[in-house]
Amino acid sequence: MEIPMNPMFTSVRVGRYMLPNRLVMAPMTRSRAAFDGTPGELATEYYVQRARLGLIVTEGTQPSDDGQGYLTTPGIYTPAHIAGWRKITSAVHDKGGHIFIQLMHAGRMSHPDNTPHHRQGVAPSAIAPGAGMFTATGMQDIPTPRALTTEEVRRTVAEFSHAARSAIEAGADGIEIHGANAYLVQQFFAPSANTRTDEYGGSIENRARFAIEVATAIAEEVGADRTAIRLSPGTALWGIDEGAEGPDLYRYLVAELDKLGLAYVHILHQSNEPLLADIRKLWRQPLILNRPGRPRGQIGADVASGLADLEAFGQMVLANPDFVARLKADAAMNESDPKTFYGGAAKGYIDYPVLSARTDTSS
Known part of the structure; x- marks a missing residue:
């Protein structure tokens, strides 16, 4: 017997799209692309299996050679990348789904052995993250990155814009900028990673400048209603420390981004509930909230309370391609x-079991 879960199964407008439900597939790196960054042959099936969620946000996808951090992650800046992603987006659309490609520049979270040009990573400042990186020859220490010049920062903004245009050419419905999880955009936020003395370092306004410029450039290139951003206030991964000014930086950043009229902001929530409440007040467009490890029984609580418009889920969607059907039927979930x-x-990619046709009453 199908058990309704309002309001998670109500439609919602996000940018230029009307989504059929408020369930979002969170971006999850799977490292199954070809070595040239073209999405792997199984990726189409992987995303199509999950097309009934209201929105799919893809795995982090590099906008340039410099943007790659991990082995076999996809890119979206060459004709081969575009052709590979077009197969995926077309198949998802054929199933009635919507898909945003997440643009992820790893910045200093990179190793020369993993990138096409085999050069050291780039970052706001020449400060190593103090972490290891998996490579084809095993774990290695991440080397100290090279600090971007002011002109190179501007060129990196242009690379994001080019990648966004490439994503749209590949049939994506929109772009999510990865501004979270200790990668390049968040590296600019954190004084522990950004000791610059130009217009991209120092003050809150300067440390937020790169993110705002990337969002502005992409919005101008493909439309604000196809542009979004993911943030993770308070994340302390891999040497990232946003300092005492961190919450105020996010209040400033969100208020400035709100002026652009982007499709959504996607918050990976850590623990600062007052800051989350402030972001909700400052942000007038749809807000997606992702609380890692949230219990099954709490699904829908943030939408019901009005704190979020949509909720994103990672491992539960990874392990349950029929996530929507299982929620509707109140069925047990596979473990990831x-x-x-x-x-x-x-294995572990497209072979998780789904409900039988008799059990799945949601069609």
Whole structure:
């Protein structure tokens, strides 16, 4: 017997699209692309299986050679990348789904062995993250990155814009900028990673400038209603420390981004509930909230309370391609297998079991 879960199964407008429900597939790196960054052969099936969520946000996808951090992650800046992603977006659309490609520049979270040009990573400042990186020869220390010049920062903004245009050419419905999880955009926010003395360092306004310029450039290139951003206020991964000014930086940033009329902001929430409430007040467009590890019984609580317009889920969607059907039927969920999260082939990628046709009453 189908159990309704209002309001999660009500439609919602996000940018120029009317989504059929408020469930979002969170971006999850799977490291199954070809070495040239073209999406792997199994990726189409992977995303199509999950097309009934209101919105799919893809795995982090590099906008340039410099943007790659991990082995076999996809790109979206060459004709081959565009052709590979077009197969995926077309198949998702054929199933009635919507898909935003997440643009992720890893910045200093990179290793020369993993990138096409085999050069050291780039970052706001020449400060190593103090972390290891998996490479084809095993774990290695991440080397100290090279600090971007002011002109190179501006060229990186242009690379994001080019990648966004490429994503639209590949049939994506929109772009999510990865401004979270200790990658390049957040590296600019954090004084522990950004000691610049030009217009991209120092004050709150300067440290937020790169994110705002990237969002502005992409909005101008493909439309604000196809542009979004993911943020993770308070994330302390891999040497990132946003300092005492961190919450105020996000209040300033969100207020400035709100002026652009972007499709949504996607918050990976850590623990600062007052800051989250302030972001909700400052942001007038749809807000997607992702609370890692949220119990099954709390699905829909943030939408019901009005704190969010949509909710994003990672591992539960990874392990349950029929996530929407299972929620509607109040069916048990598969458990995810961490051993198959990164790299490999079909196992742990497209072979998680789905409900039988008799059990799935949601069609």
